[in-house]
Amino acid sequence: MTERLLPAWSLRAEEVDGIEPAPVWSDRVTREWALGGSTGEGVDVCILDSGVDGDHPLVGGLSSAVAVEPPEEEGAEPRIVPDELGDVCGHGTACAGIVRSLAPDCRLHSVRVLGAGNAGSGDLILTGLRHAIEQGHRVVNLSLSTTKRRFAELLHDLADAAYFKRTVLVASAHNMPVESYPWRFASVISVGSHEGEDSLAWYANPDPPVEFFARGVELDVAWTGGGTLRCTGNSFAAPHIAGIAALVLARHPELTPFQLKSVLYLTATNAGGTT
Amino acid sequence: MTESAYRAVAAAGMLATEESHRRLLQSIVGVARAIFKAKAASVFLFDEDADELVFEAVSGEGEGDLVGMRMPSSTGIAGWVLVTRQPLVVDDLSADPRHARQAAEATGYVPNALVAVPLLTDERAIGVLNVLDRAEVDRPFSLAEMELLTLFADQAAIGLDLLRAGRKARSVAEGGDDERAAVVARLAELLGEDDDGAGLRLLEALERVLRGRG
Numbered sequence: 001m002t003e004r005l006l007p008a009w010s011l012r013a014e015e016v017d018g019i020e021p022a023p024v025w026s027d028r029v030t031r032e033w034a035l036g037g038s039t040g041e042g043v044d045v046c047i048l049d050s051g052v053d054g055d056h057p058l059v060g061g062l063s064s065a066v067a068v069e070p071p072e073e074e075g076a077e078p079r080i081v082p083d084e085l086g087d088v089c090g091h092g093t094a095c096a097g098i099v100r101s102l103a104p105d106c107r108l109h110s111v112r113v114l115g116a117g118n119a120g121s122g123d124l125i126l127t128g129l130r131h132a133i134e135q136g137h138r139v140v141n142l143s144l145s146t147t148k149r150r151f152a153e154l155l156h157d158l159a160d161a162a163y164f165k166r167t168v169l170v171a172s173a174h175n176m177p178v179e180s181y182p183w184r185f186a187s188v189i190s191v192g193s194h195e196g197e198d199s200l201a202w203y204a205n206p207d208p209p210v211e212f213f214a215r216g217v218e219l220d221v222a223w224t225g226g227g228t229l230r231c232t233g234n235s236f237a238a239p240h241i242a243g244i245a246a247l248v249l250a251r252h253p254e255l256t257p258f259q260l261k262s263v264l265y266l267t268a269t270n271a272g273g274t275t
Numbered sequence: 276m277t278e279s280a281y282r283a284v285a286a287a288g289m290l291a292t293e294e295s296h297r298r299l300l301q302s303i304v305g306v307a308r309a310i311f312k313a314k315a316a317s318v319f320l321f322d323e324d325a326d327e328l329v330f331e332a333v334s335g336e337g338e339g340d341l342v343g344m345r346m347p348s349s350t351g352i353a354g355w356v357l358v359t360r361q362p363l364v365v366d367d368l369s370a371d372p373r374h375a376r377q378a379a380e381a382t383g384y385v386p387n388a389l390v391a392v393p394l395l396t397d398e399r400a401i402g403v404l405n406v407l408d409r410a411e412v413d414r415p416f417s418l419a420e421m422e423l424l425t426l427f428a429d430q431a432a433i434g435l436d437l438l439r440a441g442r443k444a445r446s447v448a449e450g451g452d453d454e455r456a457a458v459v460a461r462l463a464e465l466l467g468e469d470d471d472g473a474g475l476r477l478l479e480a481l482e483r484v485l486r487g488r489g
Contacts, residue, residue: 050355089355090371091363114358117326118348118400121358144359147398172361176425178395180360195418218415225371232364232416 023254029266031273040103040246043253046137047099047239048128049092049144051083051112058097058222059108066131067112068124078120078127088115090223094231095141095239097222102199102243103250109137113144122151126158129169133162138249141242142171142188143235145180155182163187168245168257172238173210184209189245189261193217193237202241204268212264214240293445296438300332303431304404308334310427311420312410315386318394319346319353319403320435328353328403331435336384336407344381351377352391353403360400362392362425364416388412392424394432401439404431 011019026033044063054062067083087093096108113121113128125146132140140162146155159182162169171183173192183190190209193216194201203213216237223229241264248263249255255263267273300318308316315335319328328346333339349358351374356363366388368374386407394402406424447457466474 050350088350089352090374091352091355091359114349114355116349118321118354118358119323119326121349144361147360147395147400149398174360175362175421176360176393176395177429178360179398193418195415217418223371224373227370229368229370230366232421233362235359235361235363 023252023259029263031267034263034267035244035247035251038103038247038250040106040243040250043103043106043139043246043249044109044135044137045099045103045106045139045141045242045246046109046111046132046135047092047096047141048111048113048125048132049095049141050089050114051085051087051092052096052108052110053087053093053222053224053226054096054108054110056093056097056222056224056226058100058228059093060100060104061108062096063107063109064135065110065112067115068128068131070116070120070124078124080127080131083110083112085112085115087224088112090225090229091143091235093224094221094229094236095143095242098199098219098236098239099141099243099246102240103246106243106246106250109135122146122148126151126154129155129158129162133158133165133167136165137167138253139168139170139242139245141239142169142182143238145171145174145183147178147180149179152181156185156187158182159185159187163257166256168249168260170238170242170245172234175234187257189241189257189264191216191234191238191241193232193234199240200244201269202244202264202273203270204265211261212241212268213237214244216240293438293441296434296441297332299434300431300438301334303427303434304332304334307404307406307424307427307431310423311390311406313406314408315384315405316407317341317405318431318435319357319405320439321348321357321400321402328357331402331438336386337382341382346381352389353405356391356393356403357400360393360395362390362421362428364388364390364421366412366416390416390424392428394428394435396432396436401432402435404428 065083066080069079069081111128111132113124169188171188173183173190174180182188190211192210192213194213195217199215214237216234217232220228221231304316317333318331320331322329326348328348330341330344333341369387388408390406392404393400
């Protein structure tokens with residue numbers, strides 16, 4: 001095979017026999033095939049949120065924790081610094097606890113994008129997301145959205161970059177009558193809530209843009225202070241799918257975001273998937 | 276303010292008084308409190324200049340002495356809701372010692388259950404609606420209630436936006452320091468003397484250009 005002068009944007013006739021074979025799935029993709037016996041071992045999951053209390057017993061430690069701080073000079077980029085504050089709300093800890101409960105052996109990372117004021121927070125979220133993708137984390141949980149159209153295009157580009165780098169973005173859907181991002185993008189996995197109590201029940205939505213429904217109502221979650229609080233919101237449904245994604249990727253690390261979404265679809269509770 | 280500027284401002288629907296806007300917001304938090312049979316309901320306005328949240332209306336616990344009190348805009352539960360645009364329902368809140376301490380220091384009232392919804396208008400987050408200690412907190416909060424609350428938040432956002440717009444209009448009328456708004460006010464005044472409509476057509480053309488650019 002001759003050496004390529006250009007990236008692999010086409011497939012030459014002489015290359016057809018040498019192309020890497022696509023993975024062959026079983027005749028029926030079941031939950032047993034997808035995640036049976038998985039603990040999420042070795043999968044890096046990033047929580048882009050209010051920070052995470054890594055010492056919380058339900059979080060069980062962090063592999064890394066950084067914060068995005070506003071630039072020191074006007075016009076400069078926001079800075080990635082070691083996180084000294086931990087969780088400035090409690091919500092990031094809750095999301096981390098949910099992922100840990102489903103994928104106990106995954107590696108959890110925190111990127112704190114809150115705490116420096118609401119003004120300028122869009123830039124911090126973009127910088128934090130870019131950092132998470134650059135780190136090569138396989139799953140990034142985004143229990144947040146922006147309504148600012150200025151950020152939509154930049155977020156869209158980042159979501160596509162993640163998609164091609166095999167980083168799965170799991171974003172909570174907005175249940176308010178406004179345009180918001182990034183959950184509306186086809187390159188991310190968008191999640192709304194169902195009212196059930198089974199953390200391993202998820203439903204494929206035949207009527208997108210919300211693609212999946214996961215547990216998000218009245219659940220006991222880890223919170224700052226070491227205890228738990230009972231919470232409701234789509235922002236808790238997203239980390240359920242993030243945790244389930246970690247389980248699948250631990251068993252099938254070769255999956256692209258597109259293939260992972262297909263597996264989640266084929267093993268959804270309303271597609272016959274059971275725990 | 277001249278007669279023509281007065282007409283222009285009135286035509287833009289910005290002449291309502293601060294008092295009537297406050298009554299509208301007060302009515303909104305009153306109804307929110309009634310819908311959920313809650314001990315209190317409140318609306319925070321996001322003050323962009325100070326980058327803080329300000330209590331604008333309170334019904335129930337804290338009514339009368341919380342209005343005007345300020346909170347950080349991106350920490351705590353209200354800050355998280357403002358930045359992330361996501362509604363949040365949190366019960367057993369008193370189990371979070373930091374929140375309990377902050378709430379006690381700030382308001383003297385520590386709620387045990389909180390529902391917080393962002394107030395959005397177009398692409399901006401302009402505040403947060405809170406419902407504190409709803410009745411029947413032991414009964415699961417349903418998605419139907421969440422939908423009801425988000426619909427209601429849309430109304431609260433309109434009320435809050437009217438308050439903001441009214442203040443802006445008054446600031447301009449009183450010679451406030453917003454340069455762009457002052458230019459618009461001067462143009463509005465000149466339009467009142469624009470007999471042949473040429474100025475209006477020019478401004479409409481400018482509007483199309485600016486919209487195309489945005």
